[in-house]
Amino acid sequence: MFSLSSTVQPQVTVPLSHLINAFHSPKTTSISVSASASQNQHRDVVPEHEAPGNEPVLNLRDLGLSELKIGQIDQLVDSLLPGFCEGKSVSSHWHTSHVSAQSFFENKYGYLDMFTTLRSSCLYRQHSRTLKSICSDLQYWPVFIQSRGFKTLKSRTRRLQSTSERLAETQHIAPSFVKGFLLRDRGSDVESLDKLMKTKNIPEAHQDAFKTGFAEGFLKAQALMQKTNDSLRRTRLILFVLLLFGIYGLLKNPFLSVRFRTTTGLDSAVDPVQMKNVTFEHVKGVEEAKQELQEVVEFLKNPQKFTVLGGKLPKGILLVGPPGTGKTLLARAVAGEADVPFYYASGSEFDEMFVGVGASRIRNLFREAKANAPCVIFIDELDSVGGKRIESPMHPYSRQTINQLLAEMDGFKPNEGVIIIGATNFPEALDNALIRPGRFDMQVTVPRPDVKGRTEILKWYLNKIKFDQSVDPEIIARGTVGFSGAELENLVNQAALKAAVDGKEMVTMKELEFSKDKILMGPERRSVEIDNKNKTITAYHESGHAIIAYYTKDAMPINKATIMPRGPTLGHVSLLPENDRWNETRAQLLAQMDVSMGGRVAEELIFGTDHITTGASSDFDNATKIAKRMVTKFGMSEKLGVMTYSDTGKLSPETQSAIEQEIRILLRDSYERAKHILKTHAKEHKNLAEALLTYETLDAKEIQIVLEGKKLEVR
Template sequence: MAPEKKTPPRDKRNNRTGNSGGQDPKGPGNGSFLSRSWFWLVLAVLILFGSRFFLGRPTDTSNMIGLNEVAQHVQNGDVNRIEVQGDLVTVVLRDGTPLRSRKETDQSLLETLKTLGVTEEQLQELPIDVESAPNNAAIFNWLIMLLPMILIFGFFLFIMRQAGGGGQNRAMQFGRSRARKLDNADRPSVTFADVAGSDEAKQELQEVVEFLKEPQKFAALGARIPKGVLMVGAPGTGKTLLAKAVAGEAGVPFFSSSGSEFVEMFVGVGASRVRDLFEQAKKNSPCIIFIDEIDAVGRHRGAGLGGGNDEREQTLNQILVEMDGFDSETNIVIIAATNRPDILDPALLRPGRFDRKVVVDRPDRRGRKAILEVHTRGKPLAPDVDLDVIAAQTPGMVGADLENLVNEAAILAARRNKRSIGMDELVESIERVMAGPARRSRVLTPEDRKVVAYHEAGHAIVMEHLEHADRVSKITIVSRGQALGYVMPLPAEDRTLKSRAEYEDELTGLLGGRVAEELIFAEPSTGATNDLERVTKLAKAMVTRYGMSDAIGPLQLQRGDSNPFMGLEIGEQRPYSEEVARRIDQEVRRIVDAAYIRARDILTSNKDKLVLLAETLLEKEVLERKEFLALIGKAQPSQS
């Protein structure tokens, strides 16, 4: 009896939310009438053309003759009478034999016989009976004229039924909300225990769940339930996962939607769907509404991307009105997610609408380890796996990257026919995620391999001799993705703030490969293209954004983020004069030249180590940190 009890509520929910996914495909409301209509229409067309082809044709064609033979029989006096019915001519001979023939529809039989040599006297003596033909041709002509109209009407009927998305009166449901209601058995199984690395965000959202579960606890102290919670964070940090955890933890209905679902090419549809969504939410209060990617409808109004009747702006206006329309007794919380908070309209962010702003930031080293523990839960790990080391080697990675990393490691272990995931697979998966799979099929000439080896050796030696640069974890000349080789850094710790000395050391390390090529081969190659791009961008940011130039001073002359509206940055005027622009160029040149000289000095004094390291790379292709330190004569520090 359980299935019969669950089915009616699910059908009612889908009819209320306008979701066609819950319709019974065999039910009368989902295409059965349409399929019957098309069946009868096709059958009528087949009957029409079939009857047009067969009707009016004689069934017996053995006695069919031509009109010239008819004229000969008339001239010979063999004809008793002639019967004409439409274009069918029946000739009865004197011995009673009937013969059939056909004439042109728009020509008289008499004129045709005269043309074929029959005289007037013979025609006057010949009895000709003319009968009215059945008006089948006119009927068929009318049907053929009506056929395109019937097809056009059927096509528009099909379009109108599909536009509604399901159920009865689909054409009238185009403005209904398409949010998915998750409740009871449909609620996601993800809980806060499955979310790691975002402790502060979890705490904020746990309070929201508690607000809805026990509102009287907070109402007794005069606390007001927040109307909106805006989750802000980089892509992949787990905003949607947190929303699923809220749906899994909350004991109230959960409406899930996306900002793009409100935007249509028809003006007013988005606002209508917003109204319908909030009406459903009020009927199911207390509940939670989740809008993913709210920047699709919530960006700045009046930005020149459409007039006052722009569909996106009308949808945003309706959202603002609905959020203000809640009374104190309506327990509805809106949770929205975006990775572009800078383009949201200020009216969305004021108190009374989105009261809380939850920042879902990139996880630190401890958070990355916790995320790895979540994603490796239930997977067989080898005894040599140290997740703390993996977390240290993945700075800047977010939850989606770490999930992909663990999945790549599992795929590698399965490909190697292993029963558990080892440290080797996890380390290699880091390289796959960061640089792509190894391309051992790429064949380089001996000269190119030598250039790549000296280039990467130059990077490694310069980085190891700088105080503030990241330590070298691994050196390889095996191609991955677009890189012919690379040096994997190993940061000592996650840093939020960076000093000028750290940026200067980073510039010096980036130029190490270019300087090594010039020292050994007396000319540079195109291998340093990406290094030079990063050097130029970083040096200019030091001058124009971070105020790290004594000549320019503590001024910010360039915005850190690009203009969110396409094309508007072209028309922006520079906030400084041509003289200041010239000084900026001079400072960028000075910073880069200073880093270049430092890298050249380091490699000149360690040229023998550079040659040894490059030749070893040509032989082994991959060097770990322990081997690298042994080659350059440095002892690995002991781990306490």
């Protein structure tokens, strides 16, 4: 029995015209193909095969047909000519023939199941026909010349050439295996399927059925190929579009665009922003800064007025202050007041990895600005571009950038109408050359707002939301020492959000206090389950602080006491200075220490020495810090005198122990004072603790009511 091993890969060869012809034969009798007819005759039509001899043949692979599998050819022929090959004997010459392990159809179309489909449309029985017998038949059938062939991608190039050209070319330059290939192709032109069938005595009825079957197969294959080509074309189109998008995306990428911009010099890096809407009205609590900048506004409004008298205005103004204090806002307000263009640039924008990029951006920025004078150039984070010119691997080209900035600032006349405003949080970090006269020679400090400034800022932002008339911005301002404008804005915003979450129509003091505490101490931890014992200890601890604060003359007034856990704390008492304190007296410092001691003293007095808790550690930190500074910095210790001791580690052991002793005495005395007050006011202490356990939070007024022995209104 013939078998094809996977290691043998001969080629299926069949005269070209065998196949071509099939398409051109009239399908006159295709309908008449019937199982019974073919069954009766199939034995007769099986020819006895001869060796191929010199008959020209066409490689089926070239036709795109060589990958038809054995089974498929079997099935094909079987379906077209039922019983055609049944019982046919196996010729030995197939073992050395050009039969391929792959069928010619599958080679071309990569489609294995076409013949299964074909077969399913014909209700013929199946039987085990071998490829060998079919191919033998095909190989020796006579064919005639047919100019139109079935096209495969592989043969496309060759089709472009005429047959004669191909022949000549083949004879001269083609390698021998190609030559053989093409010659066989050409040779196949002289055969005809009809002739072959005639010589092999294939019954007429079978011939037509056979031809029709082939024709149908080829047509289906052709359609499939068309489909494949279409989808190939579509895929190519999609890939092309994706490629275009990819290229566009890469060009948009800052990494590449930076290089692009440097090489082309197209980088303008800045867009002027007209800042009419921001004026000095919008900047609160920085009156001095506004006054200083007022003259700059006048200059921008009317540069000529200043040149007449020969006066020179600074080219550069440096706004110095902590983050969020409104430096950017002030610079915008300057441009807005003068109604001139405002160019914003952040120092970090000039800080580039590539040589010359920062410098070229500065050049472009100034070129644009000069063309649009009068105007304001604002460089935020000036320290990141104008820091000291140190060699740093992090900023390899910073030198060039600063030099460019210096050159640009020198490059225009003082009265050209361009004002450069720089902002920094670290003026010390700036390169000295930047702050000499002629560059950023005017410094304006923008400090954190004082209590008046904070009140103004709070009012300004409160006016943008709905708030209850009972809200007193000053109380919030007093409790927000050290808050910047941006933080106060955030406080008001958080209060508004809280009111919205709670379904309130207006923001009240409660929400403002809430958001202040949240910013200062972290969010409330309502979910934390605290047992009664701990709650009681906390209530006595906090009321201990409150009692000391209430009964100590120089302590700050109480604002609030609470046993609501927040952030890392279990409760707290907040004290409010009447005003921002510029200085603190000895008595005030001692009072602060006493208030700190109040918590632990309360624990000791109420629960006993064995039940004191760890909750007082931060109170002691605070008290110790004050005592230490009194001794080493403020000259408030009689024993150590009016001397400062900055690095205590370098001091003699005697001095060190003297300092420690003094600190210890201060703390001990403070503890005793607190103990005395709590013992004296034990009743008030108890009342306040109980009120806290009932109400959780008490404000200043409520604390006063409780301490005066009155009853609190039920809330």
